[in-house]
Every structure is written in C-alpha cells, then in structure tokens.
Amino acid sequence: MKTTTKVLLLIFLATLAVRLILAFSIPNFTxxxxxxxxxxxxxxxxxxxLYHDPLSYGGRDLPFLPVFHYLxxxxxxxxxxxxxxxxxxxxxxSLLTVIVFLISRKMTTNEAGSLFSAGIAGFLPxxxxxxAFLPRSLALPLIFLAIYSFMNIDQEKYLFLYIFTxxxxxxxxxxxxxxxxxxxxxxxxxxIERKKLNKAEIELMLASLFFYLWSQFIFFxxxxxxxxxxxIWKNIPSSIITSYxxxxxxxxxxxxxxxxxxxxxxxxxxxxxxxxxxxxLFLLLCFIISTVLFAVLKLIALDAALTFxxxxxxxxxxxxxxxxxxxxxxxxxxxxKNIFLATMxxxxxxxxxxxxxxxxxxxxxxxxxxxxxxxxxxxHLPAAATVLGSVExxxxxxxxxxxxxxxxxxxxxxxxxxxRFRDVNSLFTTxxxxxxxxxxxxxxxxYLLLTPHAKEKFGIKRFHYLNSKCFSLxxxxxxxxxxxxxxxxxx
Amino acid sequence: xADNSKIRKEEKNQDPLIVEILxxxxxxxxxxxxxxxxxxxxFQRSFHNIPLFRNGESYYYxxxxxxxxxxxxxxxxxxPIVGGLTLLLFFSLGKKLRWDGKFTFFFTLLxxxxxTFLSTYTSLSGYAIxxxxxxxxxxxxxxxxxxxxxxxxxxxxxxxxxxxxxxxxLCVLGALFLYVKQAAHEKSSRIFLxxxxxxxxxxxxxxxxxxxxxxxxxxxxxxxxxxDLISDLGGWSGISFFVFILALIGITVIWxxxxxxxxxxxxxxxxxxxxxxxxxxxxxTLGLVFFATxxxxxxxxxxxxxxxxxxxxxxxLILSILFSTVTFFQRTALSSPSIDxxxxxxxxxxxxxxxxxxxSSPENGLLIRYYAQRTPFYxxxxxxxxxxxxxRTVLNSTYTSTTxxxxxxxxxxxxYITPPMKKDFPSDQGLLFLLKNERFKLLFExxxxxxxxxx
Numbered sequence: 001m002k003t004t005t006k007v008l009l010l011i012f013l014a015t016l017a018v019r020l021i022l023a024f025s026i027p028n029f030t031x032x033x034x035x036x037x038x039x040x041x042x043x044x045x046x047x048x049x050l051y052h053d054p055l056s057y058g059g060r061d062l063p064f065l066p067v068f069h070y071l072x073x074x075x076x077x078x079x080x081x082x083x084x085x086x087x088x089x090x091x092x093x094s095l096l097t098v099i100v101f102l103i104s105r106k107m108t109t110n111e112a113g114s115l116f117s118a119g120i121a122g123f124l125p126x127x128x129x130x131x132a133f134l135p136r137s138l139a140l141p142l143i144f145l146a147i148y149s150f151m152n153i154d155q156e157k158y159l160f161l162y163i164f165t166x167x168x169x170x171x172x173x174x175x176x177x178x179x180x181x182x183x184x185x186x187x188x189x190x191x192i193e194r195k196k197l198n199k200a201e202i203e204l205m206l207a208s209l210f211f212y213l214w215s216q217f218i219f220f221x222x223x224x225x226x227x228x229x230x231x232i233w234k235n236i237p238s239s240i241i242t243s244y245x246x247x248x249x250x251x252x253x254x255x256x257x258x259x260x261x262x263x264x265x266x267x268x269x270x271x272x273x274x275x276x277x278x279x280x281l282f283l284l285l286c287f288i289i290s291t292v293l294f295a296v297l298k299l300i301a302l303d304a305a306l307t308f309x310x311x312x313x314x315x316x317x318x319x320x321x322x323x324x325x326x327x328x329x330x331x332x333x334x335x336x337k338n339i340f341l342a343t344m345x346x347x348x349x350x351x352x353x354x355x356x357x358x359x360x361x362x363x364x365x366x367x368x369x370x371x372x373x374x375x376x377x378x379x380h381l382p383a384a385a386t387v388l389g390s391v392e393x394x395x396x397x398x399x400x401x402x403x404x405x406x407x408x409x410x411x412x413x414x415x416x417x418x419x420r421f422r423d424v425n426s427l428f429t430t431x432x433x434x435x436x437x438x439x440x441x442x443x444x445x446x447y448l449l450l451t452p453h454a455k456e457k458f459g460i461k462r463f464h465y466l467n468s469k470c471f472s473l474x475x476x477x478x479x480x481x482x483x484x485x486x487x488x489x490x491x
Numbered sequence: 492x493a494d495n496s497k498i499r500k501e502e503k504n505q506d507p508l509i510v511e512i513l514x515x516x517x518x519x520x521x522x523x524x525x526x527x528x529x530x531x532x533x534f535q536r537s538f539h540n541i542p543l544f545r546n547g548e549s550y551y552y553x554x555x556x557x558x559x560x561x562x563x564x565x566x567x568x569x570x571p572i573v574g575g576l577t578l579l580l581f582f583s584l585g586k587k588l589r590w591d592g593k594f595t596f597f598f599t600l601l602x603x604x605x606x607t608f609l610s611t612y613t614s615l616s617g618y619a620i621x622x623x624x625x626x627x628x629x630x631x632x633x634x635x636x637x638x639x640x641x642x643x644x645x646x647x648x649x650x651x652x653x654x655x656x657x658x659x660x661l662c663v664l665g666a667l668f669l670y671v672k673q674a675a676h677e678k679s680s681r682i683f684l685x686x687x688x689x690x691x692x693x694x695x696x697x698x699x700x701x702x703x704x705x706x707x708x709x710x711x712x713x714x715x716x717x718x719d720l721i722s723d724l725g726g727w728s729g730i731s732f733f734v735f736i737l738a739l740i741g742i743t744v745i746w747x748x749x750x751x752x753x754x755x756x757x758x759x760x761x762x763x764x765x766x767x768x769x770x771x772x773x774x775x776t777l778g779l780v781f782f783a784t785x786x787x788x789x790x791x792x793x794x795x796x797x798x799x800x801x802x803x804x805x806x807x808l809i810l811s812i813l814f815s816t817v818t819f820f821q822r823t824a825l826s827s828p829s830i831d832x833x834x835x836x837x838x839x840x841x842x843x844x845x846x847x848x849x850x851s852s853p854e855n856g857l858l859i860r861y862y863a864q865r866t867p868f869y870x871x872x873x874x875x876x877x878x879x880x881x882x883r884t885v886l887n888s889t890y891t892s893t894t895x896x897x898x899x900x901x902x903x904x905x906x907y908i909t910p911p912m913k914k915d916f917p918s919d920q921g922l923l924f925l926l927k928n929e930r931f932k933l934l935f936e937x938x939x940x941x942x943x944x945x946x
Contacts (some may be wrong), residue, residue: 200796208806225725
C-alpha cells in the first residue's frame with residue numbers, strides 16, 4: 001500500500017472515529033432527524049414512504065425525495081434503526097475525505113496538498129452535526145462524486161459513474177440544485193470569458209439540467225402548483241424564515257468553514273479569477289460563485305451554502321498548497337519548509353478540529369428525559385389524540401409518541417402555515433384562558449406538552465392560563481403533559 | 492420564420508420513421524391532437540356537471556348582449572372550431588411560404604400541448620379570434636387572384652379587440668410590407684398594405700376615442716408574473732418550464748441565423764407587454780414556442796458525442812413537456828366555477844333583490860354578473876384603481892369604522908365568500924374576521940361557499 005493511500009485511510013478512519021465517538025456520546029438526534037427516522041421506519045414496515053402522513057399537522061400530504069430513506073431502511077432490515085441512524089450518515093460524510101482527495105489530486109496532481117484537503121473536508125466544522133440524520137449526508141458524497149466524474153468526462157467509465165451518481169442524487173436531495181446552478185454559471189462565465197467549452201461537457205450539463213428538473217417535477221408537482229415560486233422557501237412561516245435563510249455572515253462563515261482553508265481558498269480563487277487556464281479550478285470557482293450568489297439572495301439555506309462552499313474551499317486548498325510549495329522552492333525560505341508544514345498542520349487542527357467538536361456539542365437534541373415523555377405519550381394517550389408541542393418537537397410527537405401533532409418542521413403544502421405557527425406560539429405564551437381554549441378547539445388539540453426545551457425557547461416556566469377546571473396534569477416527570485378538558489360554547 | 496437553410500444544413504442523420512410519418516401527416520395529426528385535447532376538456536367538465544367555461548374572459552363575453560340570452564353550452568363549440576381553423580390556416584400559410592416541414596410540425600405540436608393553447612382555446616378569447624383573423628388576412632393576401640383584397644376585412648376586424656392587438660397587426664403588416672418589397676413584382680400589393688395599415692390605425696384610434704377601448708384587454712384574473720408565464724408554478728396559462736428552457740436555447744441558436752433580427756424584435760415587443768399585462772401571455776407564448784421549436788430542433792439535429800445521452804435527453808424533454816400538459820389539464824378541467832359555486836350564486840339570484848350589490852373577491856365579479864345577475868362591488872376587468880383599492884380595504888381591514896362606511900356607501904347587502912378567499916385571507920383579520928360582527932348574518936352555506944347578509 002502506498003504511503004498516500006495509508007495516510008488517506010488514516011484520515012478517513014480518524015474522521016469516522018471522531019464522528020462516531022461524538023455521535024454516540026451525545027444523546028439522541030437533532031429534532032429534524034426524527035421526521036426522517038419515521039419515514040425509514042415506515043419504509044421498513046411497508047416498503048413505501050409515508051407520502052400521506054396521518055399524524056403530521058393532524059394529517060397531510062408531504063412529498064419528499066426517498067433514496068436516503070430507502071438506503072437506511074435497507075440497513076434497518078438487519079440492524080437497529082437508531083444504530084443505523086448514527087453510523088450511516090457519519091460513514092457517508094467521512095467518505096467525503098476520499099472524494100475530496102480524488103478531486104484535489106485530479107486538479108493539482110499534488111498528493112500532499114490533496115491529503116490536506118481531505119483532512120480539512122473530514123473535520124469541516126459545519127459538517128460536524130454528528131447526530132443529524134438527514135438526506136444531505138448521502139447527497140453530499142454523491143454530488144462531489146458527480147463533480148469528480150464530470151472532471152474525468154473524457155473517460156467513458158466516468159460518464160456512466162456521473163450518470164449514476166447524478167441520478168441517485170436527484171432522488172436524494174434538492175441540494176443538487178447547487179450543482180446545476182454552478183453549471184449554468186460555468187457556461188455563462190465561459191461564454192463571457194470566451195472560453196470554448198468541451199462539447200461533451202455541454203451535453204452532459206444539458207442532460208443534467210433536464211433530468212434534474214424532471215425528477216423534481218415528478219416529486220414536487222403539487223408543491224410547485226400550490227406554492228408557485230414560493231416553493232424555494234418551503235412554505236416556512238415568515239416569522240422564522242430569517243432563521244432558515246439568514247443574511248450571509250462572514251464571521252459565521254469563518255468559524256463554520258474554518259478560517260485557514262477559507263482564507264486560503266479565497267486567495268486562490270482571487271488569483272484564479274485574474275489568471276487561470278485551469279478549467280477544473282474555474283469550474284469549482286463557478287460553484288462557489290453560484291452558492292454565494294444564492295445565499296446572498298436568500299434562495300438557499302445558509303447551512304447548505306456554507307457546507308458546499310466549505311467543501312469546495314477544502315478542495316481549493318490543495319491548489320493553494322501546491323502554489324505555496326512551488327513558491328518556497330524558488331525562494332531562500334525553503335529550508336523552513338518543514339517548520340512551515342508543522343505550523344500549518346497545527347493551525348488547521350486548531351481551526352477545523354476544535355470548532356468541529358464544539359459544533360457537535362452545540363447540536364440541538366432532545367434530552368433523554370424528554371424522549372421518555374414522548375414515549376410515555378405513545379403508551380398512555382388515546383390513539384386519536386392531538387398533542388401540542390413546539391414546532392421542533394412535532395417530529396418527536398409523531399415518531400416516539402405516534403400521535404397527531406399541531407405543527408412540525410415540514411411546512412410544505414400546509415395551508416395557513418403562518419397563522420398556525422402564530423397560534424401554536426400563542427398557546428405557549430398567552431395569558432388568556434379563553435384565547436387558549438379557542439385555539440385548542442380550533443386545532444382539535446387535547447393534550448399540551450411542556451418540555452424544558454419549550455420552557456427555554458418561549459421563556460416560560462408554565463402555561464399562564466392553566467386552571468384545574470379546564471386542564472388536568474396527566475404526566476409530570478420533568479416534562480409536563482396536560483389534558484385540555486374544556487370547549488368554548490360558540491352559540 | 493424558420494431559417495430553412497440552417498436547419499437543412501444540420502440535417503445529417505436520418506430521422507426515425509415515426510418522426511417522418513408524423514411530419515408528413517402533420518396537419519391531420521396536430522389538428523386531431525388539438526381537437527381531442529379541447530373536446531376532452533369540455534367533456535370532462537360536462538361529465539362532472541360543472542359550467543363548461545372556467546372563470547375568466549369567457550364570462551366577460553357571455554355577459555354581453557345578446558350572448559347572455561343564449562345557453563352557455565351553445566358556445567362550447569366555438570373555441571375548438573377557432574383552434575382548428577387557426578391551425579389549418581397556419582399550415583396553409585406554412586405550405587405557401589414553404590416553411591420547413593419539421594419546423595411547422597414541432598412548432599404546432601409544442602403550441603398545441605402548451606397550457607396557453609389549452610386555456611385560450613377552451614374559453615372565449617379575444618386574442619384567439621384576433622390571431623385567427625390575422626391568419627385569415629394573411630392567407631387571403633397571399634392568394635394570387637383578386638380575392639387577396641378581401642384580406643382587408645379580417646385585418647380591419649383585428650382593430651376591435653385592444654390597442655395592443657392592433658399594434659401587433661401593424662407590426663405583422665409591416666413585416667409583410669418588407670417581405671412583399673423583396674418578393675413581389677407588383678407595386679399594388681404594397682399600396683394595398685399601406686392602405687390597410689392606415690385603416691387599422693384609424694379604426695383603433697376611433698375605438699380608443701369613442702369606445703374607450705383599453706390598451707390591453709382584461710385583466711380577467713389576478714396577475715402573477717411568473718406563474719402566468721410558467722404554468723408549472725400554478726398559473727392558469729403559460730408554457731411548461733421545459734419549453735421555457737428550450738426557448739432560451741432557441742434564442743441563443745437563432746443568433747447564428749439570417750432572420751434573427753425580426754425574431755428578436757418581436758420578442759422585444761412581447762416581453763415588455765407581458766410585464767405590463769400578463770393577459771398578453773398568449774402572444775408571448777407564440778413567440779416563445781417559436782424559439783423553443785428552434786431550440787428543440789437544434790438539440791434534436793445536433794450530433795452529440797454520446798448518442799445514449801442524446802436519446803435520454805430528448806426523451807426526458809418529451810416526457811416533461813407532456814407531464815406539464817397533463818398536470819395542467821387535470822388542474823384546469825375541474826377548476827372554478829364548481830357546482831357549489833353555482834348553487835350559491837343561483838341562490839343569490841333567487842333570494843335577493845335585483846338592485847342589491849354583492850361584495851366578493853374581485854375575481855368573482857364576472858361570475859356574480861353572469862350567474863347571480865347582480866352587480867358586484869368590484870369586478871377585476873373594470874380596471875378602476877380607486878374601486879380596486881376600496882375592495883382591497885374591505886377585504887383586509889379589521890376595523891368596522893373602515894369597512895362599514897365603504898359597504899354602506901355602495902349599498903352592499905350581500906357578502907359572497909368562497910373557499911379560495913378563505914385560503915387567501917386570514918380568518919383572524921380583515922373581512923373574514925368581521926363576519927363575527929352582529930351586523931352579518933349567514934344566509935347560505937355549502938362546502939365552504941357562504942352567503943352573508945349585511946344589515
């Protein structure tokens with residue numbers, strides 16, 4: 001085995017080990033993960049995704065891309081689901097180290113630089129949501145594998161690899177739109193710069209565009225028709241849309257992408273903007289431009305944009321490293337090369353690995369105590385009951401509690417989502433009993449859940465409108481569950 | 492039109508047999524497809540027992556004297572006949588001008604399966620008649636005999652719809668003038684065209700001055716720039732997103748052809764008009780489908796480095812465009828007015844006085860006039876900004892001190908609420924919230940359609 005292969009394997013294993021240690025030491029999963037866990041569970045039981053969910057929002061249609069869920073359901077056949085949900089995403093994201101290495105090596109032919117890139121990709125802080133079970137963890141390796149295949153399009157086997165990865169990614173996550181937009185910017189900039197595009201590249205980009213659009217139309221036809229151009233914002237309530245699509249913050253980018261690769265990447269990109277004949281770097285630059293543009297225009301979620309940019313910056317770092325080594329060879333400071341390398345490794349460790357671990361511990365996950373309360377709901381509440389929880393907890397009510405929720409984080413195709421969101425928040429904050437009962441009747445909510453998470457989120461210690469006539473406490477073990485007993489007479 | 496030399500130059504490989512057959516018998520095939528689509532639309536509505544025409548422009552004409560005296564289904568044959576005649580005239584024009592067969596086939600195919608074609612030729616549309624008249628005029632004008640002078644009549648009739656149609660006819664006549672200058676020997680044709688143009692201008696001006704003819708007809712629905720153009724985003728007309736992309740490809744492809752300037756000129760006229768009024772989407776669609784056809788033929792004729800990739804792409808394109816058409820068809824074939832809509836409006840007609848004013852969403856104005864035979868507070872096509880503002884105030888204001896004087900001022904006594912209104916306006920604000928006030932009394936309710944009395 002070559003030294004490079006050994007080091008790459010070591011980086012992969014180190015990434016995987018750290019991710020798994022963190023995933024298993026932090027209890028449970030991020031709130032959004034429970035939606036996907038429920039889908040996997042349903043696929044394992046019935047073979048089909050739950051496109052009509054009888055529990056979410058009291059029953060609604062919800063289209064989504066299912067490949068990731070099917071993959072997880074396959075492993076669920078012979079392994080416990082919670083184990084699969086912790087290992088599979090971390091394994092897939094660790095594979096990014098290998099893919100990033102391959103792309104960097106293709107671009108620079110510098111193995112040492114490519115290993116640095118792989119290391120940066122492995123410990124990219126934004127990717128260290130180790131307890132998130134999201135389709136993105138499959139989509140990212142597929143997208144970067146597609147980019148790698150695209151760079152090797154002159155070889156037939158890579159054409160088929162590209163088609164395969166692109167096809168699977170199309171049915172995994174809409175994240176692939178970044179690749180398509182990047183291609184469009186690539187064509188546009190090539191046209192402006194009068195760079196002649198390879199015929200095969202144009203054809204592949206065209207085919208990708210049409211296939212991607214078609215695949216999304218098949219799954220999201222109803223969303224497009226109902227929400228029009230608003231489908232981009234996923235029907236997210238206007239009061240929280242800024243937290244999903246916040247403004248582009250340089251400070252945040254510095255921490256989440258890590259300062260060293262980001263600065264090196266920006267430097268290399270600027271240099272290549274001025275003078276580059278390297279098409280592969282130019283292609284990556286187009287991906288960065290498209291992602292930044294869309295993030296600034298608030299057309300994609302910030303975390304998605306930062307993840308994509310972070311990985312591309314990691315790849316670009318190899319080019320920076322190569323240029324720097326060439327520069328050293330030409331100057332008298334080449335004797336300090338080893339010291340410089342050691343410093344760089346230390347710097348990268350300090351700016352990637354440490355923030356990555358901090359980011360992992362910052363993940364929002366429910367406590368064991370809260371999870372027990374959701375499990376209690378499943379065992380003790382009537383099967384037709386609707387339970388009030390905060391928007392994030394909606395997925396836990398349906399996954400563990402197996403009861404209807406009033407709201408959750410899947411907003412697509414929900415009528416009057418703004419109104420509902422406001423009403424649910426009012427139920428946590430209102431002082432007035434009649435108002436609360438009116439809203440509880442409106443959404444046919446019979447049980448109210450007050451978790452430490454909700455207390456912290458809404459800054460309350462208890463529901464302000466409780467009285468013994470209309471509300472009875474049915475569970476009290478850190479998490480309080482009340483039954484609503486009254487209805488407003490509308491005569 | 493199609494740059495034949497360019498297309499022929501690119502024709503290197505043999506077409507599949509099916510394409511050859513379709514192109515050869517295109518007239519029959521396309522008209523059959525068009526008539527089948529249009530008729531199945533009306534059959535579906537008839538089968539579900541809902542009014543044959545969906546809410547919009549049709550009711551504008553149906554409300555006119557003497558059309559409102561004639562049963563609605565009598566008019567259902569009109570749009571398919573207009574559509575069929577338009578296509579026939581287009582083919583005859585193509586034959587006369589020797590357009591490339593493949594171009595006319597793909598152009599008409601993309602047009603016929605476009606949502607705009609479906610929505611225009613399933614309703615009583617002024618623009619559809621205008622296009623038919625222009626084609627008639629062209630067909631007559633290009634005849635060698637004396638009958639060419641009869642083209643004056645159809646050309647002049649196009650000046651009765653709106654200023655924009657008249658302007659486009661003038662552009663077409665202008666283009667024809669240039670064409671005649673290049674091709675014909677006789678001077679009389681040019682003089683005739685000049686006379687026709689002068690007459691079109693005079694009639695248009697007379698209509699504007701004496702009949703208050705609008706610049707753009709409508710609006711007959713609430714405009715929305717993107718969805719009205721791209722039907723996949725939930726609009727009631729427009730083109731498939733894939734046809735739009737093909738049009739973009741076509742725009743770049745045409746750059747290399749001889750006739751690029753005239754094509755771009757028309758596009759440069761059509762786009763601003765659409766931005767001003769989405770009602771003109773029919774004309775813009777004709778332009779975009781023209782470019783999309785060029786785009787499609789370019790992709791189809793181009794020699795790809797991987798044949799397999801070409802096959803996939805062409806198939807995906809065909810499937811996607813058909814998918815958009817089918818989706819649009821499903822959506823519109825059962826669109827408003829529904830049977831419950833009808834029951835509520837007929838209830839108003841039977842149980843209210845003839846002079847009562849009905850308040851509802853401006854889009855329901857034409858239906859209120861036609862089915863309830865009452866005066867709406869405001870109807871969309873009235874295009875009166877002041878009254879539109881009042882209607883919006885009533886719909887959105889939660890204060891009785893704002894809403895009640897406006898309702899009193901216009902003698903409104905009936906409020907008509909529909910499910911789309913409940914979807915568009917929050918129940919805890921605006922008029923829907925005010926309905927809890929004691930001055931409102933629910934008179935009729937069925938499947939979300941409500942009639943309220945305002946005292």
